[in-house]
Every structure is written in C-alpha cells, then in structure tokens.
Amino acid sequence: MEFASWAGLWFGLALPAIVVMYLFKRKYADMLVPSHMLWNRVLRNMEANRPWQKLQNRLLLWFQLLVAALLTVALMLPFVWVQGGFQGHTVIIMDTSASMSAAAEAGENGEAEPVSRLDRMKERLSEYIGNKGVDEEITLLQLGGKPEVLMSKESDKDKLRRAVSGISPDYGSAAYRETLSLATALTRSDSGARIMLFSDSPWNEAFADVNNAGSETPVEYVPVEAEGEVRNTAIEQFGVKSNDHTQTSIAGVAVVKNFGSVETKATLNLYGDGELLATKTAVLREQSKSTLTFEDLPGADVYRLAVEETDAYAPDDEAFAFLERADSPNVLLLSPGNLFLEKAVQLTGARLSRMQLPAEGGDGAEGKAPSLPERRPDLIIVDGPLPEFAREGEWAALFKETPLWSWGGRGDKMRLASSEVVIGEHPVTRYLTMADPPAGQLRKAEIPVWAKPIWTVGGLPAAYAGTENGVPRLVFLFDLQDGDLPLRPEFPILVKNAVDWLKAGGTAGLGRAVAGSELEIPFAADTVRAVWTPLExxxxxxxxGEIPISPERGEFSANQQAPGIPGLWRLRVFANDGAEGPGFLLEVTADPAESSLRGPVLSAGGAGTASQEKEAETRPEQSKTRYSLVYLAVILAIAVILTEWGVYRRGRSIS
Incomplete structure (x- = not known):
C-alpha cells in the first residue's frame, strides 16, 4: 500500500490526545452504601482521588483509537497498484508522425498488405479502450505538426474507437515537446491522472523537459515496435544542374543513406519527364551513406530518382529535381530579317537564335520543315505569318508547349478609322505612354476565348495576351514595317516587358518543401482560383485528391502551406476569365528526421530513462493503475463509531 498525500499524517496526533484524555479521566467505582452516615467518608475519598491514574483496559478507548487511526489513514489518500481497471483521468498521446507509417510487419508470402506501425497502434488502442475502467475518462491527444485534442475526458467506448480509427500519418515536422507539454498541462490539477504515450520510440529529451518542469504526472511509454530487422534506404539529397550556359551538359548528384543495421544493396533509377535515363547500384554498409553522380543527362522539366527495392518506409524512397535555368532565356526568332527587333531582344539579356524565313513566309525553298534547334527555346518569337511546318509534327508540339510571341499574321489588313489609342493594364504594357498608333494598318483577327485585348487603336484590338492550356501567348495584330514603332524610345521597354512576361509564364519549380511547411508563392493579381494537384x-x-486554396478577403496570400503528403505536386492557378495561368511545381518531402524510424535523435535522461525501465509493465494489457483505499478506510471508521455507540449505550467496558 502507498499513500498519495503524507499531509494527512498530522491527524495522527489525535491518537496520543485520546490516550492523554483517558489518563486524566477520573474513575468512579460502584459502591454499596448501607447508611447515609457513610456518605461523608465516601465524599472525602472521591475528593482525594487524583486525576492521573494508571491507564485502564477499556473497550471504548480502543474503539476511539481505531477510529482516529482510520481517519488518519483516509486523509493520507492510501492506494494500491492493481492490474488494469484504472478509474481516473488518462491522457493518451497517439504518435502519428511520419515514421508511424512504416511497416511494422510484412504481409504473408508477399500477398497481404504490410501492417504499418500506425495500424498496430490502432489495434492496441482499441483493445485498451475495450478493457478500460468503468469510471475511467480518456483524453485522446494526437501528435502531428501540432498537438490536437480529439476527445476530452470521454467515457463512451464507441466514440473513442471512432476517433482512433480516423487518425492518419502526419508527414511534417512532429511537435514532440509541445504535445507532451500539453498533456502535462491537461493533468496538472488532477492528482489521480496519468499520461500514456503510444509511439515507436520514447522521446527522452521531451521526458526530461517535463521532469525538470516539476511535473508529478506519471508518464507510461507503450512501445509500438516492428517485428524483425527494419530496413530503410533513403534518398537524402538529389539535384540536377547544367554545366554550361547552353544547358546541353546536365549532371545529377544524389546522396543515399542506409538507416538499417545490416548491409544492403540499393538500385536507383533516374527518370526525366517519365522516361528512364540511367540506373546505378550502391552497396551501403549499416548506417552509412554514398554519393552518386549522373553525367550527360538529356534535358527535362522534371527529374525523378527512385529506389527500386521495397523497404519499410516508402516516403523517402524517391526524390524530384528541377533543372535550374539561367536568368537569360533562350529565344528562337523566326523572321525574314528585322534588325531592330533582334537588337531589342538581345538588349533584354536573352540568348537569341534566328531562323531565316522567306519574305512572304512559307516552308523554305524546298518546302521541307527544318530540323528542331539543338537548344530548346524558352520562348519563340514569330515575325510574320506562322510557317506551315509549325502546324504539324515535332514543330507543332514545340509551339504548343513553348510561350509564343507573334507579330502580324495571315489576316487581311484594314486601315484605321480613328487614331485613339487605349493601353490596358498588363505586364507587357507597363510603363508605356504611347499616344499615336503603332502602325497605319491592323490585321483582322478573331480574339480567342483564352485571351483579352491589352492594346486597342480606334476601338480595334492591336494586341492581345493570355494563356492557352497553361502556356502564355502574346499576339500583335500589326507588322513592324507598317509603322515607326521600332524607332520610338518605348520600343525596347515594350520588348523587355514582353520577354519577361513570356519567360515567367511557363510552369516554374518551387523547389523542395517539408510537408505542411510554409512557403511563398507569387500569385498573379487576377488569380481567382488555385488548387494543388498530385502528379507523381x-x-x-x-x-x-486535389487540395484547393482559399483566398483571404478575395485575394490569395503569398504565404501558403505546402501539401501534407510527400510527392510531386503542381499548383494550378486560374484567372478571372477562366483561363489557366502559369503553374508551379513543388516537391513535398516527409520530415527527414523520421527516416531513422527510431523517433527523434534525443539525449537520454530524466523521466525518459525511468519510463524505459518500466517499459515491460506499461503495456496496455498489463498496465498498472492506482486503486484508492480511502473509501474502505472511511467505511471501517464509520462501522467502528457505530459499534462504539452501541457499547456506550449498554454501559459495558473491560475493567
């Protein structure tokens, strides 16, 4: 038997007080007085009787001492440890960090799905809830990116089981200390409460923090372990870069680590836009890492490196990388020759490649399509009608995927009825203050549904812009040679604005982010809808599924939260006219610290060590709980008091 409060021991002073009272009690013996003449002598003897006497063996004395002792014990809150049947408040911390998604055991003969640590924890929690005490109240506290209370002091077993079955892994940075601190705060004013930690690893340093803070709430660690040897090969780092300014020589570098305790062989496959580019094999000793390099890779928008072998923890078996493009875009100019346009594009810092076209447009002298350029362009400028070879085959695919700026076209020319110039608000027309028409004639053209006019002359569109299937398009409905626009001082500004808008319009890579972390996204001012879509x-x-982003007060904040599941995601954005604008690619990873599958790397000490020593006796099916003996002591005291009253009424005592 143990006591929860030693302060009640002060009531034990009642025991010697009762004894002293009996020592000072006068004793009157029964006497037969045959004559009234003897009263005087009896009275003299009674007056001469001293109060301090030898302690007599009296039944009432023993009853009163027993009552005082029982009340003293009751005030000291006695209890005994029993198996199961806890009757107080239990706070259960459910570890849902990324490592809990690892396999706890493999399926039989490779046919059944492997059982994860999280599934095993759910089974043990369901079993514990089924065997909980009648008066036990349970608070379910989920550990993830932040602590979350799912149930507070709940006794209904069905509600508790439904809450447990609904938990899922959180792949972000786990709030270990914050969760344990909250659990301690929930039990601080409850002397009979306890905390149970269901996890794949004890948080030793977090235990020590709570212990140093003076917490008296017992913390019981219930391990959720894997059976047999745990194997995990993780891709810690992966990136690609271009070795020269032409971006024709691309190399990749990866760091792979073996978190297991035995030597393993890892096969790594490198993909570019879904096509297998290279395969390498690494032999890794226990707890060791290796650096792999990939040379002479072809160009691709997205590279993916994956571990071929299946291990216990899947989120770190692959990584994505985006090719870092130079600040100077590659521009392909298709033109019969325009020195002003060429010089203006070069002034923007772009690397210009020109393809000669006949003065009237067309496919060339032999009518054959030229070969594709060796260096993939970041944007294409067409000075004149779109050539026929760009409407089919590989050229058509290139034009469909690449931002395009076209001048003139094949439509009929018409003279201007008015010289009124209206310049709309658009990144291309920024800083332009033209009062005169750019040309004397405009071409007739129907504006597509995905575009809107950005420049009108005499009420007719002179230029329009928009995005077609996520790719930006800019069209000027006049020929440069039909006006003096190249001679105006605003012309270089116009070309600079156009090149900057077009090169920024393609899908850009946002890099890598941990699941659920904060990142900054440059939303356009006309964005009305945005949604995250998983790609690979x-x-x-x-x-x-897709994850929509909600605007704040009608606007999209630049500070957004990354999706909560690892993988390659694309952020799709839509303008107010319904057209899909430039997108963003993001690689989402799980917290790298979870790859060790042993919980956080923390130093031992404090309450954590004590919790590990009690590991064998803190499993839910064998959990020790307190059983209070206060009620028993009070009931015995009342029974003794009733017995004493009966003895007092009968006037019997032991002399």
Missing part, C-alpha cells in the same frame, strides 16, 4: 510519387500512389 507517394501522394499519387496513395490516391490523394
């Missing part, structure tokens, strides 16, 4: 990787295999 772990998120796509898990069947993750």
């Amino acid at each position: 990787g772990y998120a796509a295999r898990q069947g993750s």
